[in-house]
Every structure is written in structure tokens, then in C-alpha cells.
Amino acid sequence: NKILNVPSIPWCLPLLGNILQLGDRPYEKMLEWSKKYGPIFKVYIGSQPVVVLNGTDLIREALIDNGESFAGRPHLYMTHATLKGKGVISSPYNFDLHEHKKFLQTSLNKFGRRRSSLEINCLQTIRETLDEYRERIDDKFEFTNNQMKNSISKITSQNVLTMTFGTRMHDKKNFSHLMDLITENFENTAVAAAFNFLPITRIFKAFILKNVMKCSEFLNNLISEKMEEYNEIIDQIDYDDESEKFESNIIECYLKELMNNVCMIDNKLSDSFYTNRLTPSYNNVSRRLTEKRRSSLTIENLNRRKSRYTSFSFDHLSSVVQDLFIAGTETISTSLNWAIIFAAKYPCYQDKLIEEIERILGREKLPTESDRQKCHFVEAFLNETMRMISSGPILVPRSTTKDLIFKGYKLPENTFVMVNIWSCMRDPNYWCDPSEFKPERFIDENGNFKGRNPAMMPFSVGNRACIGESVARLQMFLIFTSLVQKFSFSFANEQDSNNEKLMRGIPGVGLNPPHIAIKLKLR
Ligand code: HEM
Numbered sequence: 001n002k003i004l005n006v007p008s009i010p011w012c013l014p015l016l017g018n019i020l021q022l023g024d025r026p027y028e029k030m031l032e033w034s035k036k037y038g039p040i041f042k043v044y045i046g047s048q049p050v051v052v053l054n055g056t057d058l059i060r061e062a063l064i065d066n067g068e069s070f071a072g073r074p075h076l077y078m079t080h081a082t083l084k085g086k087g088v089i090s091s092p093y094n095f096d097l098h099e100h101k102k103f104l105q106t107s108l109n110k111f112g113r114r115r116s117s118l119e120i121n122c123l124q125t126i127r128e129t130l131d132e133y134r135e136r137i138d139d140k141f142e143f144t145n146n147q148m149k150n151s152i153s154k155i156t157s158q159n160v161l162t163m164t165f166g167t168r169m170h171d172k173k174n175f176s177h178l179m180d181l182i183t184e185n186f187e188n189t190a191v192a193a194a195f196n197f198l199p200i201t202r203i204f205k206a207f208i209l210k211n212v213m214k215c216s217e218f219l220n221n222l223i224s225e226k227m228e229e230y231n232e233i234i235d236q237i238d239y240d241d242e243s244e245k246f247e248s249n250i251i252e253c254y255l256k257e258l259m260n261n262v263c264m265i266d267n268k269l270s271d272s273f274y275t276n277r278l279t280p281s282y283n284n285v286s287r288r289l290t291e292k293r294r295s296s297l298t299i300e301n302l303n304r305r306k307s308r309y310t311s312f313s314f315d316h317l318s319s320v321v322q323d324l325f326i327a328g329t330e331t332i333s334t335s336l337n338w339a340i341i342f343a344a345k346y347p348c349y350q351d352k353l354i355e356e357i358e359r360i361l362g363r364e365k366l367p368t369e370s371d372r373q374k375c376h377f378v379e380a381f382l383n384e385t386m387r388m389i390s391s392g393p394i395l396v397p398r399s400t401t402k403d404l405i406f407k408g409y410k411l412p413e414n415t416f417v418m419v420n421i422w423s424c425m426r427d428p429n430y431w432c433d434p435s436e437f438k439p440e441r442f443i444d445e446n447g448n449f450k451g452r453n454p455a456m457m458p459f460s461v462g463n464r465a466c467i468g469e470s471v472a473r474l475q476m477f478l479i480f481t482s483l484v485q486k487f488s489f490s491f492a493n494e495q496d497s498n499n500e501k502l503m504r505g506i507p508g509v510g511l512n513p514p515h516i517a518i519k520l521k522l523r
Pocket residue numbers: 088089090101323324327328329331332335391392395396397458459460461463464465466467468469471472
């Protein structure tokens with residue numbers, strides 16, 4: 001054990017380490033331990049030593065001031081089996097990651113900006129959802145939190161589909177199959193976390209891997225259909241054209257960069273050829289596109305074609321698309337599901353929400369991005385929801401990218417690090433009454449939204465921060481405002497409202513809302 005002088009938790013069990021003490025809410029236990037042992041300490045999860053970071057000041061110092069040193073991802077057993085360290089989320093901190101984050105950030109900004117395809121698509125799906133609710137509404141119209149989350153996930157998944165493929169999925173059966181696969185993928189990821197720490201659990205690997213692969217195969221088939229379309233139009237593409245022609249979705253943008261990527265001709269060409277994605281159609285079409293690119297290159301255009309991204313490959317493309325579905329659907333629907341639960345729990349805040357929404361939008365007009373700056377209380381309410389539940393209370397695992405001395409402790413390269421972001425959202429140095437739900441903490445004396453608090457980092461900060469923050473915030477605003485404008489929410493079972501244990505949620509990959517029923521009433 002080379003993590004030399006970081007304080008440890010006094011005792012741990014052989015094989016299990018501190019797993020039993022950490023329990024099913026490790027972020028709460030870590031916060032408790034930080035008060036006793038200091039903000040940085042070491043635990044054993046199984047036989048894996050893990051350095052835990054707590055508290056706003058320490059976490060900001062690590063993720064911002066020492067951003068590069070803490071920007072690695074440990075080699076996680078399952079994600080490496082499926083994503084192979086490609087794409088973004090599970091990628092080690094390297095040049096490929098840097099290029100892919102830059103590319104995605106630019107693309108998401110493009111599709112997420114005002115009156116964009118994202119907004120138009122999102123509003124269209126919201127309209128359909130509202131109609132569906134209206135059709136079912138009667139005095140007993142209740143939703144379990146799972147049904148509520150599923151119906152919001154449908155909106156967020158159609159949004160990711162539009163940004164990625166340029167169109168929603170209209171076939172209901174196919175779409176509901178995709179939704180099931182995404183949910184299963186999430187559940188399996190939680191189970192697969194054990195593979196990293198308890199090697200014995202790897203006897204289930206084949207079973208879990210088969211399930212996870214179903215989702216990636218489904219997505220690969222969708223990508224290969226899109227690549228076939230691209231193959232048809234490829235002769236019309238002028239790579240010197242700087243306009244956004246043939247760039248109406250992420251796949252098109254990616255392929256345009258990839259096909260223009262002359263730096264890959266020699267040694268790296270094999271990389272784009274090589275795919276191990278277990279989908280024959282994906283492999284076939286990527287092979288054909290690679291051939292086409294090779295034959296289209298001449299001495300003249302070789303010099304003209306400038307490559308902006310040199311690391312792009314078909315393997316990366318497949319992982320990037322999976323990343324978007326993993327990171328961009330359930331995260332938003334979980335946060336919104338919580339927002340609805342808080343609206344039901346606090347009718348006084350629900351009244352304030354509706355007062356603001358009616359004042360700014362009236363009863364009929366659906367919200368748009370430009371209304372966001374005016375809806376200060378809605379913004380405050382959504383931020384307070386994210387603060388309270390911090391849907392990923394511990395960040396995606398990090399690792400150190402080099403040997404370093406941090407706060408006097410020696411951390412060698414590849415130290416496994418867990419960042420307890422929950423401790424920032426509950427940090428009494430930055431929040432008054434941190435465990436109380438108080439949206440007004442985000443409102444200044446003039447009634448305007450004030451977002452700036454260094455401890456508020458639901459999307460993380462620094463080199464591995466979320467790239468979907470702006471599209472996530474836009475969708476949250478559009479969906480939540482539309483729902484509150486049309487319906488009031490209350491607990492179907494009134495006792496649930498005072499059940500503090502229920503309100504702590506159910507831990508999983510994120511912090512899931514409790515199993516309760518919500519009653520909807522048309523306003
Ligand atoms: C409410 C919604 C969301 C929340 C709370 C959220 C939060 C986070 C957090 C905490 C991380 C981990 C960063 C770290 O390790 O420091 C992350 C990473 C990431 N998120 Fe999000 N996210 C949301 C929505 C989205 C959306 C909509 C997208 C894309 C469409 C997205 C794409 C990503 C990607 C690609 C990463 C990996 C970044 C990296 O490894 O460098 N997220 N997100």
C-alpha cells in the first residue's frame with residue numbers, strides 16, 4: 001500500500017474492508033467520518049484502498065487547483081469491458097479525451113442554443129406527455145414515482161435521440177425497448193460496481209455483460225443505419241465548406257470530422273477499421289466508410305484537408321453515443337422526479353412556483369429558453385432540488401494522473417479517489433440550515449436568482465466536469481415549468497409527507513426518489 005500517510009479508518013475486515021461500515025449510504029458515512037478523521041482519509045472497499053475527499057474547500061482545491069492531477073478515471077472492470085476506455089466518461093485522462101470533450105461541448109452548444117432543435121423537440125414531446133396525462137386524468141389520477149420518472153425519461157431520451165441522430169424515434173415499440181435497455185443498463189452498472197472491489201462477484205460477469213451489451217448493440221445498430229445514410233450522401237460533401245451543412249446532429253458532425261481526418265491515414269487508419277462492437281452492421285459500414293475515405297484522398301486534397309481532431313475513430317464514436325445515453329437521460333429525469341416530490345411536499349413553494357409561472361407565461365403558453373431568465377423562483381427551486389439530492393452524491397470515480405503531494409499527503413499515480421460532493425451540498429460553512437429545503441437561499445434581496453455559491457457543484461468542476469450542464473438545465477426548466485403550469489402535485493398518501501426516512505431516497509448509481517405515489521390534478 002503506497003498511499004503512505006493518509007489517515008485510515010481504524011479498523012476494517014479482511015476481504016470486505018470498510019464496505020459494511022459504509023453501508024448503503026456511503027456519502028453520509030463519509031461525511032460523518034470526515035468530522036472525526038479530517039476531510040481526507042483512506043478507506044478500503046474490498047481490498048482496494050480508496051482516498052476519500054470531503055468538504056468544499058478541499059474538493060475545490062483538488063478538482064480546480066490540482067485539476068489535472070485528479071482528472072484520471074480508474075480502470076473500472078465493467079466499463080472497460082464494454083466501453084474499452086473509449087469515448088468520454090470512462091476514458092483515462094489523455095489527448096483523445098480532450099478532443100472528444102471539446103467536440104461534444106461544441107456540438108451540444110450548437111444543438112442546445114436558443115430556438116434550437118433541442119428546444120423545439122423538447123416542447124413537442126412535452127406537449128404529447130401533457131396530452132397523455134390529460135387523457136388519463138380523473139379524481140384518482142396517481143403516479144408511482146417510477147411511472148413519473150419513466151414518463152419524464154421518455155422526454156429526455158427523445159431529446160438525446162434528436163441531438164445524436166437528428167430525429168426522434170417514432171416507432172413506439174422500438175422506443176420502449178430502448179427505454180427498457182437504458183434502465184437495465186443503469187441497474188446493471190450499480191451491480192457491476194461490486195466487480196471492482198469484490199473479485200468473487202465476477203462470477204456474474206458473463207450474465208451482467210450480456211445485459212449491458214444488449215443496450216450497446218441496439219445503439220450500434222442505430223448508428224450503423226445513420227452511417228449508411230451518410231455513405232449515400234458522402235460524394236456531395238465538400239470538406240472545405242466551413243458552413244454547418246451536413247452537421248445537423250452529433251453523428252453527422254463526428255463523421256464529417258472523421259472522414260476529413262487525414263492524420264489517420266498511415267499508422268492510425270487501422271484504429272478506425274478496427275471495431276470490436278459485436279454488431280456486424282456497424283463493423284461493415286465503418287469498414288466501407290474507411291475504404292471510401294482512403295480512395296477519396298489525393299495528393300491535392302490531402303494538403304487542403306486540415307484535420308481538427310486527430311484521435312477520432314469508429315470505436316470512439318460508438319462509446320461517445322453510449323456515453324450520451326448513459327449520462328444524459330436518467331440524470332435529468334431523476335432530478336425532475338425529485339423536484340416534483342418537493343413540490344408535493346411543500347405546497348407553499350408550489351404556490352410560489354405557479355404564481356411566477358402564471359405571471360410570466362400565463363396558463364397556455366409553453367415556456368421557452370428566453371423565459372428562463374425571468375423565472376427566478378423556478379430556477380431557485382430546481383437548484384435547491386439538486387443541492388438537496390445531489391443525484392450523484394459521489395462523483396464518477398477519479399484517479400490521480402501523476403505522483404503528487406496533496407495537503408501534505410503523498411498520493412502516487414493511479415491512486416483511486418472518491419469525491420464526496422454530498423459533503424459540499426451539505427457544508428455548513430457555505431449553507432445555512434443545509435439539511436432544510438429552502439429555495440429562497442438562491443434568491444437575492446431584489447428577488448433575482450443568485451446561483452453563485454462555491455459549494456454548489458451538482459455538475460462537478462474542473463477537468464472532468466459534466467459537458468451536458470447547459471442542455472440539462474434547459475431541459476429541466478422546460479419540462480418542470482410545463483408540468484407545474486398545468487398540474488398540481490400532492491402525495492397520494494398524506495403520511496408520506498412527514499416520513500423523513502422515505503425522503504432520504506433510495507441509493508443506487510444516483511440517489512433515486514422514494515417509492516411513493518403522487519396525485520396529479522389539472523389546474
Ligand atoms: C441533471 C442532469 C445531470 C447531472 C446532475 C450531471 C452530473 C454529472 C457529474 C456529477 C459528472 C461527473 C463529473 C466528474 O467526475 O467530476 C458528469 C459527467 C458527465 N456528464 Fe453529466 N450530468 C447531467 C446531465 C448530463 C447530460 C444531459 C449530458 C449529455 C448530453 C451529460 C454528459 C456527461 C458526460 C459525457 C460526462 C463525463 C465527463 C468526463 O468524464 O470528463 N450529463 N455529469
